[in-house]
Amino acid sequence: MSCAGLNPMPQAASFRRSPDEVMRLARMGCSHPTRLSFLRQLLRRMQDGSWHFDRPVWQIDAQGVGRAVYRAIGPERTYSLVAFAHDLPPEARSDRVIATAWDATFTLFDGTPSPDDLDRLAANVPLQEAGRVSAQELSLSRANRSVRLFDHVVERLAAGAQPDVAMLLETSYLMRTTAVYGSGKFGAADRVAIGARAELRAPFQAEMLSVWLTRAFTVDLVEHLARARGGTRAVRLEPALKRGLGVGNSTGLGMAPFLIRHPVLLNNWMLAREEALARVRAQDSVGPGELAGFIAALADATENAALWSSAHELMQAKLVQLRDSLDQITRHVGQGWDRHATQPWDALWRWGQATLPIEGQEALLAAMLEPHGDLIDGLGDCMDADDEGYFPIDGTMQVAALRAILRTHYAWALDVDYTARAQSARFWYISEDKLEPRLGERYGEPGAARELPLDTGRQAAALWRALAGLPDDMAAAHLLLAHPEHRPALRRAQITARHPYAEIRDNLIAADMLPIDLLRCKLALFGATRFDPRSDRWVRISLFQGAPYPEDMGAMV
Amino acid sequence: MSAHDPTRIASSPVQVAKGAVVLSLSETHALCAKAARGVGFDWGHAEEAGHAAAWLAARTLPGCALILRRLQMGPDALTPAQSVQCPLRIGVALVDHVNLPEAAQDYARLVNIALPGLVLPFVGLAARLRGADLGVVANGQDFGLHADGTAPNFAAMSAFCDLPVGDIRLKFGPRQMPPVPQKKTCAPLRSTPMDIWRALDALALRVTVPPSDHSLGGAGGDGSDND
Numbered sequence A: 001m002s003c004a005g006l007n008p009m010p011q012a013a014s015f016r017r018s019p020d021e022v023m024r025l026a027r028m029g030c031s032h033p034t035r036l037s038f039l040r041q042l043l044r045r046m047q048d049g050s051w052h053f054d055r056p057v058w059q060i061d062a063q064g065v066g067r068a069v070y071r072a073i074g075p076e077r078t079y080s081l082v083a084f085a086h087d088l089p090p091e092a093r094s095d096r097v098i099a100t101a102w103d104a105t106f107t108l109f110d111g112t113p114s115p116d117d118l119d120r121l122a123a124n125v126p127l128q129e130a131g132r133v134s135a136q137e138l139s140l141s142r143a144n145r146s147v148r149l150f151d152h153v154v155e156r157l158a159a160g161a162q163p164d165v166a167m168l169l170e171t172s173y174l175m176r177t178t179a180v181y182g183s184g185k186f187g188a189a190d191r192v193a194i195g196a197r198a199e200l201r202a203p204f205q206a207e208m209l210s211v212w213l214t215r216a217f218t219v220d221l222v223e224h225l226a227r228a229r230g231g232t233r234a235v236r237l238e239p240a241l242k243r244g245l246g247v248g249n250s251t252g253l254g255m256a257p258f259l260i261r262h263p264v265l266l267n268n269w270m271l272a273r274e275e276a277l278a279r280v281r282a283q284d285s286v287g288p289g290e291l292a293g294f295i296a297a298l299a300d301a302t303e304n305a306a307l308w309s310s311a312h313e314l315m316q317a318k319l320v321q322l323r324d325s326l327d328q329i330t331r332h333v334g335q336g337w338d339r340h341a342t343q344p345w346d347a348l349w350r351w352g353q354a355t356l357p358i359e360g361q362e363a364l365l366a367a368m369l370e371p372h373g374d375l376i377d378g379l380g381d382c383m384d385a386d387d388e389g390y391f392p393i394d395g396t397m398q399v400a401a402l403r404a405i406l407r408t409h410y411a412w413a414l415d416v417d418y419t420a421r422a423q424s425a426r427f428w429y430i431s432e433d434k435l436e437p438r439l440g441e442r443y444g445e446p447g448a449a450r451e452l453p454l455d456t457g458r459q460a461a462a463l464w465r466a467l468a469g470l471p472d473d474m475a476a477a478h479l480l481l482a483h484p485e486h487r488p489a490l491r492r493a494q495i496t497a498r499h500p501y502a503e504i505r506d507n508l509i510a511a512d513m514l515p516i517d518l519l520r521c522k523l524a525l526f527g528a529t530r531f532d533p534r535s536d537r538w539v540r541i542s543l544f545q546g547a548p549y550p551e552d553m554g555a556m557v
Numbered sequence B: 001m002s003a004h005d006p007t008r009i010a011s012s013p014v015q016v017a018k019g020a021v022v023l024s025l026s027e028t029h030a031l032c033a034k035a036a037r038g039v040g041f042d043w044g045h046a047e048e049a050g051h052a053a054a055w056l057a058a059r060t061l062p063g064c065a066l067i068l069r070r071l072q073m074g075p076d077a078l079t080p081a082q083s084v085q086c087p088l089r090i091g092v093a094l095v096d097h098v099n100l101p102e103a104a105q106d107y108a109r110l111v112n113i114a115l116p117g118l119v120l121p122f123v124g125l126a127a128r129l130r131g132a133d134l135g136v137v138a139n140g141q142d143f144g145l146h147a148d149g150t151a152p153n154f155a156a157m158s159a160f161c162d163l164p165v166g167d168i169r170l171k172f173g174p175r176q177m178p179p180v181p182q183k184k185t186c187a188p189l190r191s192t193p194m195d196i197w198r199a200l201d202a203l204a205l206r207v208t209v210p211p212s213d214h215s216l217g218g219a220g221g222d223g224s225d226n227d
Helices: A010-015 A038-048 A115-122 A125-130 A147-158 A165-171 A205-233 A239-243 A253-261 A263-281 A288-307 A313-335 A344-355 A358-369 A373-382 A399-409 A456-467 A476-482 A484-498 A515-526 B025-039 B043-058 B063-071 B087-097 B116-130 B154-161 B194-207 B213-218
Strands: A052-060 A066-073 A078-085 A104-110 A137-145 A173-182 A246-251 A426-431 A437-441 A529-535 A538-543 B107-114 B134-138 B141-145 B165-172
Touching (some): A038 A205, A038 A515, A052 A205, A066 A115, A078 A115, A078 A125, A078 A205, A104 A115, A104 A125, A104 A205, A125 A137, A137 A205, A147 A165, A147 A173, A147 A205, A173 A205, A205 A246, A205 A538, A246 A515, A253 A515, A263 A344, A263 A373, A288 A313, A313 A358, A399 A456, A399 A476, A476 A484, A515 A529, A515 A538, B025 B043, B025 B063, B025 B194, B043 B063, B043 B087, B043 B116, B063 B116, B063 B194, B087 B116, B107 B116, B116 B134, B116 B165, B141 B154
Antiparallel strands (some): A052 A066, A066 A078, A078 A104, A104 A137, A137 A173, A246 A538, A426 A437, A529 A538, B107 B165, B134 B165
């Protein structure tokens, strides 16, 4: 972790959960957003930095087609969301990455775009993957309407009425993004070019800013269409209803391998969260402000769980557990929790570990972090990573040290029989049609010969076998000369030795591996709510629901 | 173009200026790694090829072009038994060995290296891992690759990238303590000719899997997206 040396609370280390507990898919698949989530970091930074916002371009016609620009003006730099609104027929509406048309397309521009920039972007952004953006753009994204709700809201507002609250609660967004690309994709600025900026140093800040401004655009668009349709009768969306709307996101497997391909980054994300929990558990007392904040967070979580629904059987079971767990926690906090114990937060946590299912434990974690901003928010500064710095292999490492690393960090992988079909049932690959990661059935479809090296457990086990019989003092460089095929596994092992939360400690090609567990972990780190799987590898979520809008953060210029 | 085509508000069709495309560093890395795997390099060396291409591109050197020329020779065309050596395998071995006792001397010679410009990223990495500035004598010129990641003599490196075969003499400076902080390089990127991009893309496609009935059936969510 990049700022481990600055750790002001060394006593928290003994409260940290082990990677063997944290880095299991069953637990990662129960992740909840916390105040360290990336969208929360963005909102705090903009609030603290007195950012202000305006909308210098709004050229949208009565059919909702045209372009708009939203600016976020920070203390040092300005970023602009450039939005293109389209008229999409229902038969063309698809959330899948293979779609070629969308209701709206977006890019986040670095600065204020000139008319020439807008023309260049108009020629490319609506094409998404088929167009090109430049190093002046930081993201590329698109969104589809939630047709039923979108049309309903326009219709009601046009008639001078507010939309049906139940419908708003059920869908909770007017549009859902179906891809948000950043970091060098399709010609956009590389991370290395922008990562040193204070406002973009935390992970995915450009992407989060893009989605947050997209949320404002979706509301502006329905109000615009309502005015176009209803004229003077039309009304604006009531602030309380508006606040309850987020931006949906529909996503599949594409984002899952990111967690495996960026082990140092994953470590820093998970370690920051675990350090935050450890710091709270290490507290000697419960302050009145923290207690009130915690109880409020529990109430918010309970309300959110009541509104959170899913058609997916696995998620439904988890939601039952979540609601039951939150009831148990609330009862325990009111009646059983000894707030005057030596380390009362730790006592509460230990009670939760002994009593609650994993789903409930992770919800408790999020609620415990919520009232402790002063204690933990600084950890957000430690959640970026220099992957580049850890790319080289230490060729001097001896075989004995490698064996020790594998025994310590890969015990979960070494004794698995990967020749058994259930343990090697899947393979990860890149699809020819969209160059997107996919998961195949090794024994049921072609393509395993082109497998990606994401079978981390099987590779670690193969390296372990290759070390058998080698002299303890043999250098890794010599091993790799003879066995270059072990290079990826050896690199991961060396990274994991220094970054214990870098590796997902489960067999990622097993028949019972659930890709949605990877997705839920990553999306919770983003700050997503209402995780709603539509299959075992496809989910919808909501971002920024309940968050302020630009006009709530500072005066519109 | 249908009446509903969302691209109709575009002011002009997508053009690639002068038959070239500006690839981001991450695109260069991914393209070259996949292409290297596509011609048969193991994943470890394929990743190194991607890394090398991006290192060169970040310094406005022709990373994609050099990688393509190497890949067009095939992965096993340049084996240790042959007189001309593979720049990727030699470069990887240089980095892996740079801090071993057997490499403790201050000098190293890399002889008969094909496309020797491709060794430069590894020489730069060796300087960083050794924590020492590296003096390079190649193609009749001296230039330095520094422990902080900088490589100031662009002209000499650029000329070296043009050589089909070359020798390099390395001289390590004194180890610098504490470890030298790395300086990031993010100069404006140069464009890559479309024919080079297309050739690499064709090789990269070899690692992809065409759609099958099974893959199409498992993608997306259950139910309609028109809700």
